[in-house]
Amino acid sequence: MPEPILDIRGLDAHYGDFQALYGLNLTLAPGEVLAIIGSNGAGKTTLLRSISGLMSNGAAQIRYRGTPIGALRADQVASLGIALVPEGRQLFPSLSVEENLLIGGRVKRAGPWSLSKVYELFPILQDRRHQASTSLSGGQQQMVAIGRALMANPDLILFDEISLGLAPIIIRDIYAALPGIVGGGMSAVIVEQDISKALSVSSRVYCLQEGRVSLEGDSATVSRDDISRAYFGIA
Amino acid sequence: MDWVNAVIQGALLGGLYALFAAGLSLIFGVMRLVNIAHGDLIVMAAYLGLTTSVALGVHPLLALVLVIPMMAAIGYVLQRGILNHTLGDDLLPPLLVTFGLSVIIQNVLLEGYSADPQKMNGGALETASVSVGSLSLGLLPILTFVVAVGVIAGLQWMFYHTALGRSFRAVSDNQDIAQLMGLNKRHIFGLAMALALAVTAIGGIFLGIRTSFDPSIGGGRLIFGFEAVIIGGLGNLWGTLAGGVILGVAQTVGAKIDPGWQILAGHIVFLLILAVRPNGLFPRVSA
Amino acid sequence: MSVQGYRVTRGSNASRLAGLLGLIILLILIAAPWWAGRADMRLMGEVFLYLALASLWNLMAGYAGLVSVGQQAYVGFGGYMLFALTIFGGLNPVVAIAIAGLLGAAISVPVAALIFRLRGAYFAIGTWVMAEVFRLSFAQVSALGGGSGTSLPANIVRAMADGRDAREALSYWLALGMAVLVVAAVYLFLRSRNGLALTAIRDNELAARSLGIDIFRTKFLVYIVTSAMTAMVGALIFLQKLRISPDAAFSVNDWTAFVIFIVVIGGIGTIEGPIIGTLVFFALRETLADLGTIYLMVLGLVAIVIMLKAPKGIWGLIKDRFNLQLFPLGYRVVRPDSTRDDQKGA
Numbered sequence: 001m002p003e004p005i006l007d008i009r010g011l012d013a014h015y016g017d018f019q020a021l022y023g024l025n026l027t028l029a030p031g032e033v034l035a036i037i038g039s040n041g042a043g044k045t046t047l048l049r050s051i052s053g054l055m056s057n058g059a060a061q062i063r064y065r066g067t068p069i070g071a072l073r074a075d076q077v078a079s080l081g082i083a084l085v086p087e088g089r090q091l092f093p094s095l096s097v098e099e100n101l102l103i104g105g106r107v108k109r110a111g112p113w114s115l116s117k118v119y120e121l122f123p124i125l126q127d128r129r130h131q132a133s134t135s136l137s138g139g140q141q142q143m144v145a146i147g148r149a150l151m152a153n154p155d156l157i158l159f160d161e162i163s164l165g166l167a168p169i170i171i172r173d174i175y176a177a178l179p180g181i182v183g184g185g186m187s188a189v190i191v192e193q194d195i196s197k198a199l200s201v202s203s204r205v206y207c208l209q210e211g212r213v214s215l216e217g218d219s220a221t222v223s224r225d226d227i228s229r230a231y232f233g234i235a
Numbered sequence: 236m237d238w239v240n241a242v243i244q245g246a247l248l249g250g251l252y253a254l255f256a257a258g259l260s261l262i263f264g265v266m267r268l269v270n271i272a273h274g275d276l277i278v279m280a281a282y283l284g285l286t287t288s289v290a291l292g293v294h295p296l297l298a299l300v301l302v303i304p305m306m307a308a309i310g311y312v313l314q315r316g317i318l319n320h321t322l323g324d325d326l327l328p329p330l331l332v333t334f335g336l337s338v339i340i341q342n343v344l345l346e347g348y349s350a351d352p353q354k355m356n357g358g359a360l361e362t363a364s365v366s367v368g369s370l371s372l373g374l375l376p377i378l379t380f381v382v383a384v385g386v387i388a389g390l391q392w393m394f395y396h397t398a399l400g401r402s403f404r405a406v407s408d409n410q411d412i413a414q415l416m417g418l419n420k421r422h423i424f425g426l427a428m429a430l431a432l433a434v435t436a437i438g439g440i441f442l443g444i445r446t447s448f449d450p451s452i453g454g455g456r457l458i459f460g461f462e463a464v465i466i467g468g469l470g471n472l473w474g475t476l477a478g479g480v481i482l483g484v485a486q487t488v489g490a491k492i493d494p495g496w497q498i499l500a501g502h503i504v505f506l507l508i509l510a511v512r513p514n515g516l517f518p519r520v521s522a
Numbered sequence: 523m524s525v526q527g528y529r530v531t532r533g534s535n536a537s538r539l540a541g542l543l544g545l546i547i548l549l550i551l552i553a554a555p556w557w558a559g560r561a562d563m564r565l566m567g568e569v570f571l572y573l574a575l576a577s578l579w580n581l582m583a584g585y586a587g588l589v590s591v592g593q594q595a596y597v598g599f600g601g602y603m604l605f606a607l608t609i610f611g612g613l614n615p616v617v618a619i620a621i622a623g624l625l626g627a628a629i630s631v632p633v634a635a636l637i638f639r640l641r642g643a644y645f646a647i648g649t650w651v652m653a654e655v656f657r658l659s660f661a662q663v664s665a666l667g668g669g670s671g672t673s674l675p676a677n678i679v680r681a682m683a684d685g686r687d688a689r690e691a692l693s694y695w696l697a698l699g700m701a702v703l704v705v706a707a708v709y710l711f712l713r714s715r716n717g718l719a720l721t722a723i724r725d726n727e728l729a730a731r732s733l734g735i736d737i738f739r740t741k742f743l744v745y746i747v748t749s750a751m752t753a754m755v756g757a758l759i760f761l762q763k764l765r766i767s768p769d770a771a772f773s774v775n776d777w778t779a780f781v782i783f784i785v786v787i788g789g790i791g792t793i794e795g796p797i798i799g800t801l802v803f804f805a806l807r808e809t810l811a812d813l814g815t816i817y818l819m820v821l822g823l824v825a826i827v828i829m830l831k832a833p834k835g836i837w838g839l840i841k842d843r844f845n846l847q848l849f850p851l852g853y854r855v856v857r858p859d860s861t862r863d864d865q866k867g868a
Binding site for chain 3: 337338502
């Protein structure tokens with residue numbers, strides 16, 4: 001088994017007095033696509049915030065390529081090659097579409113992704129590149145958010161609820177683009193409410209419940225009953 | 236003709252106020268910080284200019300070559316060393332810390348330069364004038380105004396056409412997400428303060444050539460800059476220039492009516508605009 | 523109120539002890555004209571007036587979130603009103619002080635209407651602009667000496683009381699009375715419905731708004747009451763100085779910078795903070811004042827360090843360590859087996 005690109009051991013996370021994650025363990029192999037499922041409040045977003053450095057944790061609780069990164073700031077984590085597509089898109093409203101993409105490429109890591117490659121993936125963005133990012137539709141904004149993360153040429157990309165609030169046809173388009181993204185050997189963690197979507201794009205799945213891993217398995221073979229139990233905690 | 240002259244003199248004076256205001260506007264735009272010590276930093280720049288030009292025997296405007304980088308460095312260190320630690324949801328810490336800084340800077344200048352008014356020697360520039368029709372306009376006020384327009388155009392261009400400006404806007408929009416893009420907001424804030432104090436250096440030197448100054452006048456300069464920002468509308472750099480011009484005209488016209496009314500007339504026009512247009516004349520919302 | 527012996531109470535042994543001790547100290551202070559020298563009484567009078575200013579600024583900034591750097595507007599206004607009312611109105615100075623307070627309240631209404639349009643930090647600078655407008659306006663009044671100021675005529679001073687000692691004592695008692703009045707008013711106000719609303723606003727403006735608390739009205743009220751009382755303190759200050767000028771009356775350093783440092787050092791947002799801060803401030807001043815500008819630099823530096831490292835000030839440090847509250851504002855739950863309390867559950 002190759003050394004994992006991401007190795008999480010005993011991760012605790014707190015918001016003030018509230019504990020959101022309890023000793024969570026998780027590993028991700030290079031090139032692997034991992035799905036994280038679980039109900040609202042299970043700790044999925046907290047997990048991504050912890051990995052990306054938006055929340056500070058114990059340094060050794062999160063290792064990336066063997067290096068402890070749990071205590072690093074988000075900008076330091078980003079320069080190591082981890083990118084997050086945040087929940088709710090969160091584009092910069094005072095930046096144009098192209099500027100949003102350019103700022104994603106600020107970390108200047110070498111790799112296949114560039115402005116033209118992103119426009120190739122999402123041609124509509126090229127037509128809209130000088131528009132304010134807020135003038136786009138929800139689906140187009142999501143494309144910008146994904147493109148912005150790709151511009152950093154990350155080795156690990158984290159997707160937080162990329163289908164939330166979008167029309168089914170748009171979700172289909174966005175997921176259709178995923179293989180083109182992760183096919184190049186990029187590792188990915190996908191947080192998704194839609195379980196069948198999550199299983200179809202991933203090789204392994206983790207289910208979180210109340211801040212703990214309640215299920216871990218192969219996406220292709222995990223049974224629906226197991227997921228229901230892990231999801232709702234029905235024994 | 237006297238009145239036309241007063242209005243034009245006032246408009247040119249507005250250039251100086253715009254230079255005071257541009258730095259305030261910039262740091263508020265990037266990090267929502269209101270720096271109470273801004274006026275004292277302007278005065279400090281004037282003293283740095285004085286010392287530099289006297290020590291090296293050069294024209295005060297040439298001293299800018301040194302004073303601008305000095306003020307920028309002070310700004311960066313100040314931001315990273317102190318002011319970054321005050322930023323957050325609570326508005327008290329930045330306000331009270333910059334207020335404390337204001338008192339410290341004033342007293343350091345008092346200790347170093349005494350309370351006696353000083354002035355920089357601008358040489359022939361101080362008295363040179365150009366005739367336009369029957370009006371005689373001082374070269375120094377014209378130069379100040381031109382420089383102010385240049386500075387604001389430069390800031391505007393930097394904000395909307397450079398990678399640094401993009402970073403400023405991104406951090407201003409959403410600090411967390413900007414961090415995800417690899418932007419270290421503490422560094423970006425440091426750069427914004429460095430830039431703001433670089434502009435302050437220019438304002439301070441022009442102030443020191445134009446009039447005499449002493450360590451206590453910082454508060455008044457802060458207020459003029461603040462009035463220009465509010466009259467023009469928050470977050471609008473060209474509006475800040477317009478605000479400076481309106482304030483300058485109000486002061487010179489007020490002084491024309493009664494010399495004791497100069498500053499008061501400026502404040503009254505500011506309060507009138509605040510009463511009628513609380514968001515300023517050219518507000519720009521979240522851009 | 524009790525649930526199986528649990529009680530909710532405001533007071534504690536510490537607060538009752540503090541109350542008793544405070545009463546004794548107050549009696550000793552009232553008797554000062556019989557035991558203290560003239561210079562000491564003058565110093566104590568100044569301490570009381572700074573305590574009043576600090577408590578008022580703390581009420582605005584620490585509770586109502588109105589950070590003003592322009593309170594010198596009302597100090598100077600009150601001083602000038604004292605001079606105008608006694609010189610032109612022929613009023614007794616003590617009556618003039620009360621009327622100066624009313625006039626301070628009256629002028630603060632249009633001022634607030636304007637500067638309440640400014641948010642947060644810009645509100646602060648707006649208050650400063652207002653103070654400048656006051657200063658420049660009074661400098662235009664030639665009947666009050668214009669820019670160079672004027673002195674209180676000797677006959678008005680003599681009308682206060684017979685003899686210098688009696689005047690000094692009266693002046694001292696007025697200052698002490700003002701400090702007690704302000705601290706008591708702030709304390710009672712914070713215990714009232716409006717005061718609770720204020721604390722709610724400070725702790726969470728959004729939540730308070732959703733509870734239907736009228737934020738604007740409460741803040742407005744605090745601003746006006748504070749202005750009135752600050753004007754009265756200002757009148758008292760210049761009754762002691764006997765001379766007024768625009769620069770002295772509307773000095774941002776004397777009436778706002780020092781006051782802010784006092785509150786920050788003592789502990790903002792507590793009633794005890796300004797009291798401690800005033801004592802520390804005067805202790806520093808009396809020992810370091812010879813250093814002049816260095817003293818002010820040190821003061822500014824101390825305030826910055828406290829704001830960054832211990833934002834709750836000296837009182838905050840004491841309170842966190844010993845769980846003390848001398849002016850009981852919050853409620854605390856007392857367990858039934860608590861032996862530290864002498865009173866049985868009601």
